[in-house]
Amino acid sequence: METAGQKPLVVWALNISVVVLVLLWIFPTLGLFVSSFRTGEQITASGWWSSMFPAEQTVQLRAADPDDNRIETSAGVFIVEGNIFEGGDTLTIDAWATSSRDLGAFAAGETADLGDGETLTLEADGSYVWQGDEDQLSGRGQRIFVDATVPPEFTTNNYGFVLFDEGNSEGMAKAFFNTLTVVIPATIIPILIAAFAAYALAWMDFPGRALLIAAVVGLLVVPLQLALIPLLSLHNAIGIGKGYLGVWLAHTGFGLPLAIYLLRNYMVGLPRDIIENARVDGATEFQIFTKIILPLSFPALASFAIFQFLWTWNDLLVALVFLIDSSGQTTVMTKQIVELLGTRGGDWEILATSAFVSIAVPLAVFFMMQRYLVRGLLAGSVK
Structure with missing residues (x-):
């Protein structure tokens, strides 16, 4: 029985779990950030947590x-x-x-x-x-x-080498822009398609709607590895081959089930009176979708955008299958870091700096849009 003024045990367990998860996420990121300002000898001799002491x-x-x-x-x-x-x-x-x-x-x-x-x-x-x-x-x-x-020592030479050295910066800079070329369309395209599909599944009556919803839920549990080779064969058969178009379509296909499921759950929870009043006033389905549904669904759209952006930015498998060529002109940052592991395996300071540069953009995106994440994930959970 709960005593007045005391929190139940489950609340304490939940709070402790959240703190542990936050620390497990912060410590590796902080360690990577600190290591990016240290020399190779210092990284080899001591851990990042002792970097402030002799x-x-x-x-x-x-x-x-x-x-x-x-x-x-x-x-x-x-x-x-x-x-x-x-x-x-x-x-x-x-x-x-x-x-x-x-x-x-x-x-x-x-x-x-x-x-x-x-x-x-x-x-x-x-x-x-x-x-x-x-x-x-x-x-x-x-x-x-x-x-x-x-004594403690920190240097910015690692960032100078990674970002501005002619022998390496060209590769990292090109990989950075290649990654943006992949990520931006691969985030926008599935959101646009999923928003239309989610509205249809949430507010439009047509035969087979329940089967389509069940199919979307079923596709959530299908591993993308099963579709890599058949999809690549299809791309080669229709003439797409390896290129940006192929990787955009691949990321769109793999991201659509989650996007449709997330957006549909959110849209179902919107007030029915608003939509019915708009229909009575003569608004078309497209007008209702663009003028009412999309503005109200922004938290869910932003929530999925975070997931899709982080997934495509950190992706290596899909890029290797559908994008990377022998010339290296379309190398993304994840592949560039893998190459650094092969050519500069002992230069831990360069690897740490390159890795932190690669996660800087996802971190910025996450912190700017994190307030929409929980609201979007909880969409449709309560009425």
Whole structure:
């Protein structure tokens, strides 16, 4: 029995579930956003949640090439002096080593015995003294593995590379406009067709209307994968092939069942008196549809537009089947990111930046139209 002033258990469970779902959605998006401003070394060394704090990191550096920097002492010993941070960021060295198999072998200020009288001393500020004979101090500089405390660092270079670098920005920019070319018609066309169909199924009496409604509901559960190959064969048979027209028609066909179902449920819930009064006043069905039904159905139209836009923007399967060609002129952003995974699989900062660029537009669309989402989804649920 519920006590006065206390919420029932089911309300608490619902509130907790909503909070958990929101956090599960926010954390990955926030992590992707933060990672897009970090370097590859930072992403590899620590998680995005620790990006605001100093982190322990192992950095591989080299001493200066000894051939041009060695100095012979009066005792006949050659030395090389310098700082391993010359030309780079200055870090505070905690420990260091000369082999990746024994990281942190020496503390800052200690001297490492490299064998045959060759030694190396490294201070906390990066200054070093490398000592040995002439043969030992030749060739490339000594490799040093430094365990250092790295301060937080953020950069916009990732976005500069993705959006403005000539070697990559052309591909991403072209993929962005290709995606818009697919998404905008693939969102508008099914809305227009579904709105007419939903009005007919909701307010017009004709034979077979109940069967059509049942067919629409049945098509909601049909996986689109079943229709990919037959539909592609049909496109090739009628001469459409792979192109924008084919992918528009494919997205329209796959999105129509949900659109008709959603809009029909909303339109059925509209006041009957308004429509009947309009008919008495001599309005045609087309006038009723355009002047009354469409303005009143805007929440449902916007709700489906969100679903259709997000689905087509994030789609890869339909684009691969009906659009992508060997020349790459019609590559969409999802395919472009897949190609980055293949060519730049180790550059996590570039992948994170490209992924966040690809989700920026859907996020903007969702937040601008989210107030219509719940109203459209609940359409027709109550009378």
